[in-house]
């Protein structure tokens with residue numbers, strides 16, 4: 001770790017984090033003696049109060065992110081070696097992410113060494129020593145429209161650096177303050193809010209300042225919820241943070257939030273269910289910290305609650321992931337959120353201000369630090385021990401090895417392996433083919449390149465939480481989804497074994513080297529089985545090459561090609577070298593080269609069964625009412641992962657008349673663009689010419705029902721339809737407690753589970769898949785009633801639940817209904833998904849369905865737009 005104020009030392013991993021450059025503004029302020037005059041009493045060398053830098057008292061205004069950063073920079077420069085600021089890189093909007101590290105001068109000077117000591121506690125290479133401080137990591141403002149935590153971070157830090165009590169804390173602890181985990185979201189919230197404020201704050205909940213405009217500031221630039229991303233690390237903010245975490249693994253982590261404006265303060269213990277992999281000692285510490293917070297709040301006369309609303313099950317939160325990593329991970333919540341603004345009138349008439357929210361967070365953080373310092377040695381002992389226990393538990397498993405492979409698409413298993421390595425898990429791979437056996441004596445082949453994870457490792461509990469099929473639970477309440485099993489989400493094969501007989505190497509298998517050749521003939525053929533083939537179709541057609549896609553199976557040179565396979569004619573040398581250049585990015589594709597059009601089976605290469613793939617110009621239409629996470633995920637997928645342009649268009653602007661700019665329109669869950677139902681004929685003409693509409697969830701159902709005239713309603717899931725009037729009467733006569741009612745309503749909810757759907761492998765849209773795929777179903781899955789019309793590409797079969805909780809009634813109702821439809825019209829089609837195939841950007845297993853629909857189906861050619869002239 002390279003920290004501000006230290007000389008750079010070469011490190012084997014390279015300086016991933018760079019020191020922050022003090023801003024010119026900071027220099028200007030320091031040079032002018034600003035703090036002497038503005039700070040009032042004290043001298044220029046003291047740590048200035050936040051007010052002295054911000055120009056306002058904390059809690060009276062929203063501080064802008066650059067002001068928060070400036071205060072931390074100045075405080076570090078005046079801290080006399082007790083605080084350092086460490087840059088973590090920049091957000092998508094170019095704002096610098098940073099941590100501040102606070103401890104005694106001597107401990108801060110040997111911080112790298114302390115980090116190594118703590119890593120040795122994880123690996124078991126060392127036992128805790130008396131002089132090792134505990135690390136308490138405090139995360140503020142992961143949700144941008146929950147503004148008080150970042151304000152409290154400054155208040156807390158100032159108190160630590162300027163009070164006698166703070167000085168004692170610094171002797172025992174290293175305190176990591178992440179003042180703002182989501183600067184882009186915070187700026188979106190604060191700038192919208194500030195523009196709505198009048199001369200004085202208006203506490204009336206009906207006023208403008210209590211209404212946050214869509215999509216709100218909760219998420220980051222790509223509209224992703226960073227408090228669902230800890231275990232899945234799809235966003236750069238999460239990746240940067242976890243890299244720093246692994247170098248200085250904390251024993252306590254608190255994630256500071258805001259919730260419903262009318263609630264009192266919440267701290268741990270958590271609500272049930274708690275994931276079974278969370279170590280018992282961590283659960284005991286939750287109570288200890290909760291009790292200390294309770295005393296601190298009672299002393300102030302402040303109300304609070306624990307053990308309700310916030311569970312500890314889904315592993316992607318800022319409390320569950322840290323807990324699975326062995327820290328005492330907790331969430332603290334204060335009433336506030338995007339509608340609380342600067343002052344909010346609660347129903348009982350109390351005015352609840354930003355300053356009230358800041359005070360409570362600051363006090364809860366302080367109490368947490370006091371508790372951690374008081375129990376420092378016990379925390380470190382437990383931290384060491386829980387990792388040993390995890391190793392032992394793993395050794396006790398019958399089949400402690402998990403073997404993962406994805407022979408058709410090696411990219412998927414590699415992506416999963418990188419994710420596991422990035423959270424400090426140990427992995428190896430088979431460097432040659434071999435066999436393995438399970439505890440029942442059955443033997444299985446182990447393919448070359450398979451990943452092998454041994455659950456008997458220090459972080460084995462995290463591994464089990466992320467990778468095991470089921471996370472069993474007895475308590476039916478979920479704040480989030482109930483299933484996420486990564487082998488299912490990534491669409492890779494998994495097998496538990498007790499031993500393997502293969503040569504093992506640590507880390508990830510090397511990438512296959514780019515196979516040259518394959519382009520010397522008149523035609524290059526790429527099998528649909530290869531994961532990246534639709535992406536090659538997109539890139540090659542955009543580069544001006546002719547690309548055709550097989551709609552039927554064929555055989556050539558003894559090799560079978562399924563629907564979705566590509567034929568790229570390259571009669572000229574220039575075309576062949578262009579294709580060879582594109583193929584360098586896809587070493588797994590390995591095309592077959594031929595000079596003959598004659599097939600041994602199925603259509604010849606000149607047949608109309610090979611449809612043209614045209615350059616795709618895609619529009620993602622979204623706006624108020626759309627699911628922002630899904631819209632953002634699709635945006636991120638195209639722009640960041642695929643490196644392809646995507647036009648983001650407001651829903652209201654994409655009328656049927658404007659469709660001519662595009663040949664692919666993607667509608668995330670949420671609604672239809674304006675005029676689509678009233679000007680159906682214009683929309684249909686566009687589709688007939690080869691346009692493709694890809695719609696998801698409620699948008700797909702709206703198209704199905706209102707444009708295509710289908711019936712997509714399912715009878716309601718309520719028990720009433722199955723209960724006779726007499727039984728209803730009897731039930732009404734019985735006493736029913738509110739708890740019973742709550743339980744029954746929970747039993748009917750579908751928090752999100754993984755089920756199997758059946759695919760028709762003869763369809764172009766299903767190219768690259770086998771006969772079944774695991775999908776996540778959430779909310780009210782309905783399916784499409786389209787049996788026997790040839791439109792269903794995937795359907796919920798005799799539905800098999802693979803993981804998580806789903807009510808039996810929901811499962812039964814889905815049976816036989818469509819999950820994915822392709823409704824052809826002229827040369828184009830409507831492609832309708834019942835459920836989100838890109839859930840939180842970690843559901844890699846379904847990405848290929850989106851790629852097939854996006855790049856293999858559009859047929860409408862768009863003339864190139866004239867380049868804009870410079871004149872007026």
Ligand SMILES: [Zn+2]
Nearest residue numbers: 143146257258
């Ligand atoms: Zn939150």
